[in-house]
Amino acid sequence: MTSARKAVALISGGLDSMLAAKVMLEQGIHVEGINFFTGFCVEGHTHAIRRQDRAKPKRNNALWVAEQLGIRLHIVDVIEPYKEVVINPKHGYGQNLNPCLDCKGFMVGQARTWMEENGFDFIITGEVIGQRPMSQRKQTMPIVARESGAFDRLLRPLCAKLLPETLPEREGWVDRERLYDFNGRSRKPQQALAAQFGFSDWAQPAGGCCFLTDPNYSHKLADLWQSRGSKQYELDDIMLLKVGRHLRPRPHFKLIVAREDGENNFLTGYRREFAHLEPVSHGGPLVLVDGTLGDDDVELAARILARYSQGREAPAVTVRFTPLGGEARELTVPPLPVEQLPADWHL
Numbered sequence: 001m002t003s004a005r006k007a008v009a010l011i012s013g014g015l016d017s018m019l020a021a022k023v024m025l026e027q028g029i030h031v032e033g034i035n036f037f038t039g040f041c042v043e044g045h046t047h048a049i050r051r052q053d054r055a056k057p058k059r060n061n062a063l064w065v066a067e068q069l070g071i072r073l074h075i076v077d078v079i080e081p082y083k084e085v086v087i088n089p090k091h092g093y094g095q096n097l098n099p100c101l102d103c104k105g106f107m108v109g110q111a112r113t114w115m116e117e118n119g120f121d122f123i124i125t126g127e128v129i130g131q132r133p134m135s136q137r138k139q140t141m142p143i144v145a146r147e148s149g150a151f152d153r154l155l156r157p158l159c160a161k162l163l164p165e166t167l168p169e170r171e172g173w174v175d176r177e178r179l180y181d182f183n184g185r186s187r188k189p190q191q192a193l194a195a196q197f198g199f200s201d202w203a204q205p206a207g208g209c210c211f212l213t214d215p216n217y218s219h220k221l222a223d224l225w226q227s228r229g230s231k232q233y234e235l236d237d238i239m240l241l242k243v244g245r246h247l248r249p250r251p252h253f254k255l256i257v258a259r260e261d262g263e264n265n266f267l268t269g270y271r272r273e274f275a276h277l278e279p280v281s282h283g284g285p286l287v288l289v290d291g292t293l294g295d296d297d298v299e300l301a302a303r304i305l306a307r308y309s310q311g312r313e314a315p316a317v318t319v320r321f322t323p324l325g326g327e328a329r330e331l332t333v334p335p336l337p338v339e340q341l342p343a344d345w346h347l
Contacts, residue, residue: 008124009032009123009125010034016131018065018068018194019126019199022069029173035076037075040212061203062075078106095213098212108150109148115153121173122167122168127156128183129182155174159180160179161180217242220246223347236273244267245308247345253292254291254347259285264285276321277289284306285308300336302317306336307341313335
């Protein structure tokens with residue numbers, strides 16, 4: 001053999017995908033990483049905005065992993081094709097609105113297309129049998145391989161010894177004896193292997209790196225779909241679900257209330273796309289309005305804003321309301337008493 005076989009590795013930024021790629025590098029395989037941007041990724045969307053998150057690393061973990069491994073990383077925008085996975089998952093949702101099995105098949109399928117277009121030989125992932133309750137079970141492994149079209153060109157180095165031989169193993173491109181049989185949710189085998197390779201830092205798993213595994217985010221997304229009567233969404237829709245306090249006082253409108261200066265600055269970028277309210281007489285948050293307000297609704301929204309402003313204890317707060325495409329007007333209202341803010345308004 002005059003040149004190394006080439007594998008494309010799905011790099012999420014977590015420990016498992018880093019180890020899987022490293023195992024292949026140790027066997028002389030040429031590895032390049034691929035990372036898919038769906039719009040639902042956790043990393044980098046809120047850590048730079050909220051004060052409470054400022055101590056957290058601002059790195060993109062997939063890029064960081066590629067740097068640690070010394071490999072090239074290809075970041076691919078799949079926002080549009082991924083919508084079908086979120087809206088109509090063949091295998092359904094997990095505990096929240098996470099279509100994990102369909103998602104894994106989609107990602108591997110995208111990697112297969114990339115592999116074929118770029119002259120690579122096989123695909124590797126960091127999957128471990130039993131690690132995820134929906135997508136990483138022994139009975140679902142063949143589903144992902146089949147529905148992605150990867151078939152036996154999909155190799156899972158961390159649990160390969162528990163699965164049938166793949167093409168790279170049969171052809172001798174990789175040594176099966178130097179692969180692993182990790183199983184279950186314990187992270188100790190991965191941590192031990194990381195220490196063996198000299199890795200001392202990695203991203204911690206927390207439902208993967210996807211907001212769709214988060215119950216609060218999923219609730220807000222379900223509310224968005226219900227209010228619009230459709231599961232369609234745009235990138236701005238799902239980005240805004242990650243920021244601010246979301247309240248639905250009436251079925252026909254929702255308020256997005258900034259919680260601090262960073263969120264205020266972020267939401268300011270959407271002022272021309274939404275009706276909005278802001279305090280005039282006191283400091284306080286910008287509030288975006290998703291929906292249409294009648295006169296009574298405007299007063300209610302203004303009183304809610306007043307409740308979250310620095311004038312919450314004042315007898316009245318002056319608020320400026322700017323309808324979408326209309327002229328701004330000011331109104332002075334008493335802050336809404338906290339007991340009149342029912343819990344079911346909060347999404």
